[in-house]
Amino acid sequence: MPLIRKSLLQLTFSGAYLLRWNDKLRPVELLEIDKQAHKMLLACVLWHENSRDLPADRRLALARAIIEGGLFDYFYRLIITDIKPPVFYKIKENPAHYRQLTEHVLTRLEPVLAPLGDFWKRMRAWHLHGDENGLDRRILTAAHLYASQWEFHLIKPLNGFDDEMDDIDLSFVERLDTFRDLRGMEAILTPSTALARLANLCGQLRFQIRWTQAPRIPATSVLGHMFIVAAFAYFFSLSVNACTARANNNFFCGLFHDLPELLTRDIISPVKQSVASLPLIIKEYEEAELERRIFGPLRRQGFGPLVERISYYLGLSVGSEFQECRREGDRVFRVEGFEALQRSANRDDLDPKDGQMLKICDWLAAFLEAHSSIRNGVSSPHLQEAQARLKAKLCESPLECLQLGALLADFD
Structure with a gap:
């Protein structure tokens, strides 16, 4: 039976400290924990729509793969937080370099996550031997890109002086277009649809700070x-x-x-x-x-x-x-x-x-x-x-x- 320890709870919570887009001018602080929540809410919607026709056992297995894959990626992200996305994607293009980075990340995470037993084994397999084109990863990547683009749309009007902004904008559009074949994705990307409204409203929950009568660090949403x-x-x-x-x-x-x-x-x-x-x-x-x-x-x-x-x-x-x-x-x-x-x-x-x-x-x-x-x-x-x-x-x-x-x- 997996043992839940203080270190696991604190590791999970630590995304509340990690700033996103912290080299850009931001209207509000954008935190990793908020982005992960937005991403997984969208991943749940995409799981539901893309598993409707699957047998019950495959539907459940896909949901578990998406949930655990989201957690695996989140924990990985906590370790490599200082690597900008373009640099990370460049590292990922070189299998040897990417494996070295991944082994470093897993070594850092092992003391905290190894007590979870099979979960830890599945995490190692996910990062070292996973199928990048599986439906679970495609759903997670689509949800990740949407949640990141949603944040980008918040900061873009304030960063007109930044010569990276147009390239970032185009990159989001081009990469999201490759996921329009997923059921529900077209509706999420089409303004004024009910799914787009749900995705947008979920993102707005990052603006609602908890414990408003008690100042805190970090001020979780x-x-x-x-x-x-x-x-x-x-x-x-x-x-x-x-x-x-x-x-x-x-x-x-x-x-x-x-x-x-x-x-x-x-x-x-x-x-x-x-x-x-x-x-x-x-x-x-x-x-x-x-x-x-x-x-x-x-x-x-x-x-x-x-x-x-x-x-x-x-x-x-x-x-x-x-x-x-x-x-x-x-x-x-x-x-x-x-x-x-x-x-x-x-x-x-x-x-x-x-x-x-x-x-x-x-x-x-x-x-x-x-x-x-x-x-x-x-x-x-x-x-x-x-x-x-x-x-x-x-x-x-x-x-x-x-x-x-x-x-x-x-x-x-």
Whole structure:
């Protein structure tokens, strides 16, 4: 059973410190963790559209390859962050040089990722022997290029004096054109379509900073938080021997769980809990706005199955994204608690999804955000109280198999 350690959580979180486009004039700070979240949201959409006709086992295998490939590339990126893309692509053209770089990266990552067992073995194989033309890599590359181009469009108007900008612009257009054969890609690249609107709205979540009443370093966004929760959910899924469908669903649920905050902004827990009826009012508003601005347009343009899939991740038919559930055909059923899911629904054919474990990952990501800022010297009574409250909640969790007490003891 893979062991989740402090070093893994901190490595995953470290993308919140990495600046992107940091040799260009930027209207806002662009962070690696936000880009990765945007990329994986798009990769999920492209996976769904391009796997519709696949048998169930191949569909699940493709989702896992995309999720893990995204994580493999992210960890690789954390090590080579100072290498500009044109230089990296030049290195990649020389197999011997690229292998040397890759071996260096894997050596750096091994102490942290090797405890994940088979995940680490798959990561080595992905970087050393992978098929660059496989559907999983094409989907990830297309999503990567779109998310990077989205950022580029933010900075381009401010960098008219930079003689690199036209070449970068043309490079994005030419490379993205080679992926228009992927189902859904044409719609994503066509302004005013429902898929393009969804892709754009997801990108805007990087502008919503969490904990607005408590200055922090790093100041994580809602978008970056979603990626951290997704990664934690996937690693804990591996640690409890979740079936492939369950692990995939947990990652994608983590990735989408704060999507409604596009419509309401990030409302901190004390405010939500200050009025008894406020959570219900917020939820009703979120669901109405989701339907009006995202789901309705997608359905009208033929993406009804995608809407149903995102709705499943958001737990709309069972009351919460943090409610355990499973599916039989088109019907969704509540499962009463983690133990029941683990005991009787941990099977690919039931398409299970965790609830409590995802909530723990949400709290754990928030704990990392508070702890990291305090460790970096930016603190406040509000932040210290939040860190203590979150730690207490996590230590009191009934999910003993996650060994949260031992994990959190390393943060003392």
